[in-house]
Structure formats: C-alpha cells, structure tokens
Amino acid sequence: MTASRIALVTGANQGLGRALVEGLAARLGPQDVVLLTGRSQQRVSEAAREVARADGTRSRVEGRVLDVSDREAIGRLAGELSTRHGGVDIVISNAIARLLPEDSQAGRADEFIDVSNTATHAILRSFGPVLRTGGRLLVVASTLGTLGHLDPRLHHLFDGASLDEVEYAVESWRAAVHAGTAAEAGWPGWLNVPSKVAQVAAVRAVAAERREGDRADGTLIASVCPGMVDTATSRPWFSDYSHAQSPSRAARAVLDLVLAEQVEPDHYGELVRFGKVLPWYSGTPPTEQDRILTP
Template sequence: MNASRIALVTGANQGLGRALAEGLAARMSPDDLVLLTGRSHQRVTDAAREVAQLPGTRSRVEGRVLDVTDTDAITRLADDLRTRHGGVDVVISNAVTRLLPEESQAERADECIDVSNTATHAILRAFGPILRPGGRLLVVASSLGTLGHLDPRLHHLFDGATLDQVEYAVESWRSAIHHKTAEEAGWPRWLNVPSKVAQVAAVRAVAAERRERDLATGTLVASVCPGMVDTATSRPWFSDFSQAQSPSEAARVILDLVFAEQVDPALYGELVRFGAALPWHGGAPMTEQDRLIKP
C-alpha cells in the first residue's frame, strides 16, 4: 500500500472548497496528494495549478473533474483511488448549488437536492469503505442542519434513520415539491433547511454503524458547519457581512479538525461548529424573514 496520504475536496474550484484544498496542501507532506475536484475541466486545471504554485504548498496537488451529481462518477473515482492508492485519508464533501434569493426554490429543487443530498449519499457510500484508519470523512453542512429547524411532523423521517431511510425521505420531499404538496406536509419552502438536515442525518446514519471501530482507530466521520463565510454563494443571502469569515479563516477551523492528533468521541458523527458539537434536536423552524439574516 502506498504510504502517502490522499486527500480529496469536492467543489474546490473557488470559495471555501478552494481554501480547504489550499490548507490541506500547505499542511500535508511532500509525498501526500491533494485532489482538487470540480465540474469544469478548465477551472479545475487552473485552480490545481494555482494551488500547486502557492508559496506555502508542500504536498502534490492534482485536479480531477468530478460532477457530484453523477453518482457513477463518484463510485468510479473511489474505485480508482482504492486501486491506485489503497484507499483515501481525507474526504471533504463541500460541493454546493448557488441559489439566489429571487429565484424560485421549487424550480431549483432538483439541482439543489442532487448536489447537496444525492451526492452526499453517494460520497458516504463510495468513500466510507475505502477510508483508511485514522482518516477523516467530513461533510460541509450548516447550523441549519439540526433537526429542530424542521416542522416536528417531519422529525421521524430523520431521527435515528439509516442512510437508506434518509435517502427515501429526501426523495419523498423531492416528490412532494413536484406534486406541490410539500408545504401542506410541513416542508419549508426554503430548500436549505431540509437539505442540510438530511445531510447531517446521512452522516449520523453512517457514523452510527462505524462508531466503535472508527474510534478505536482514530477515524472521524462528521458533518461540519463553517459559520458565516464571505463567498459568492452566500453573499446574496445576508444583509450584514461584518462578522463573516474569509474562506481561509473558515477553512482553518475545519482543517484543525482534520489534523487533530486524537478524535474527540463527543464530536464523532455530530454536526461540529468551531470545535463543538451542535445539539441534534436543537433549533426552531425558521420564518421567511429569518432566512435572509441567519448563517
């Protein structure tokens, strides 16, 4: 087995994903490899070259085209990493759909669900089995991913659910949007809440099955909330960016989790924000006004 470490970041062309790739490349070793992925061949190639040329970069950096909505492509990449390198050490699932406040949430639902949820399920299924002992599998979510942000009628769909059950709940939500029955069933119009709750629930489902052996080998599976980050994706949604972090600042906290010498059992499988676990049952359903000001 190759002794070098392999790290992978999805949605890494720009913003937080790019900062995560830069931080990994700066903190890993010359024999290690950071895979910077995105949908556009040109943007991936340019970003990987630029990160590789940064003064602080220590590891090798390569670009890989990966459209996370293509679940077969996710599986193929995982198979390739297993064949070539014997597994993977760091996976950060970060891809996100850029939505604007004035756009119809329902019209963008399929794209949002495919990128944030279907892709998350595929990444957990494909990369979980090839994560080497001591590895890190992190899904970038949001503080909106706690169960309390959903209508109580929907809690049973995600609380204590298996990954298959989470996937079924997501597809039921998608179907309700298409049939215009989502609101009467309790689903909020704002896609970001169910999407993030489902991401966190999916991570919790996988972590529940792996917990004992992962903690024994210092392996971490968790979702992470970076807090408010000043990016092109988030900027249209907030009226005040005075407290926002730069992508590099937000990445640093996540990378501290990646490079921690020991795994804190209290963080395993949880939604982690600034080094602490957010209560899964916390939060409250949001109003339309809340969505424009809450990180």
C-alpha cells in the same frame, strides 16, 4: 493516518472548497496528494495549477473533474483511488449548488437536492468503504442541519434513520415539492433547511453503523459547520456581511478538525462548529422572513 496521505475535496475550484485545498496542501507533507475537484475542466485545472504554485504549498495538488450529481462518477473515482492508492485518508464533501434569493426554490429543487443530498449519500456510500484507518470523512453543512429546524411532523423521518431511510425521506421531499404538497406536509419552502438536516442525518446514519470500529482506530466521520463565510454563494443572501469570515479563515477550524492527531470521541458522527458539537435536537423552524444563510 498512513505515511503518504490522499486527500480529496469536492466543490473545490473556488470559495471554501479551494481554501480547504490550499490549507491541506500547506499542512500536509511533500509525499501527500490533495485532489481538487469540480465540474469544469478549465476551472479545476486553473485552480489546481494556482494552488500548486502558491507560496506555502508543500503537497502535490492534482485537479480532477468530478460532477457530484453523478453518483456513478463518484463511485468510479472512489474505486480508482482504492486501486491506485489503497484508499483515501481525507474526504471533505463541500459542493453546493448556488442559489440566489430571486430564484424559484421549487424550480431549482432538483439541482439543489442532487448536489447537496444525492451527492452526500453517494460520497458516504462510495468513500466510506475506502477510507483508510485513521481517516477523516467530513460533510460541510451548517447550523440549519439540526433537527429542531424542521416541523416536528417531519422529525421521525430523520431521527435515528438509516441511510436508506434518509434517502427515502429526501426523495419524498423532492416529490412533494414537485407535486405542490410540500407546505401542507410541513416542509419549509426554503430548500436549505431540509437539505442540511438531511445531510447531517445521513452522516449520523453512517456513523451509527461504523462507530465502534472507527472510534477504536481513530477514524472520524462527522458533519461540520464552518460558520458564516463570505463567498459568491453566500454573499447575495446578506444585507450585512461585514462579520463574515474569509474562506481561508473559515477553513482553519475545519482543517484543525481534519488534521487533529486524536479524534475527540464526542465529535464522532455529530455536527461540529468551531470544535464544539451542535446538539441534534436544537433549533426552531424558520419563518419565511428568516430565509438567510445561517452560519
């Protein structure tokens, strides 16, 4: 990476995203810049100010408003950072729409898909080209992102797919949810499963196109599972969260991956959990009784 690094985290004013910003600001140098982004100007400003003043912070922390459901806003920010800094060194796509157990899955589908999937596609398209040599672009997913968690009838939509094809599959899923035909097509009622599979598939698609050049210059594009994290988003789904990690603890393994001096070749384009690759074809489709957030 370059002497002066630019890092950006989405969904970063609270929870895991904020912990990732705190960790980056503590582990990068005084010449580096960490951008804390979120939708609310007030929350972003407050969080950035608190992190900047915290003990152990070494890097400059800047708050930036970014609604990840706005693809044009993502593109503008990538263009601005390219013009201003010559690109970015670290991008962590972490934003997720909060979904409660009592919420209607179909009723929240558009917001959930826009924040988790449309945003992932836009970040990969906009920040991939401005990622500097030796950079890191990670998408936060989960173990639910392995292909085996989907009905086998749907595997062909994501296995070996291009980014365009992943986007088409996601929009087909969205349309089926609205039409009330998702279940008969094999889509699970729980939004988190196809969303995570699609996120990992999108990363795999972009990585497949860039693999040779990125592996030659030490650039890493991957998806990452932080494990079970005790946050406001995840807590309502657990009857027992006593073994969940704090956001700061969960951030450590992600940051170790981001800040490793050398990229493990096997990590490139894969879903990585605690430094280990999760096999793409693993997992079994969940039942309705399995509607919990799986680490």
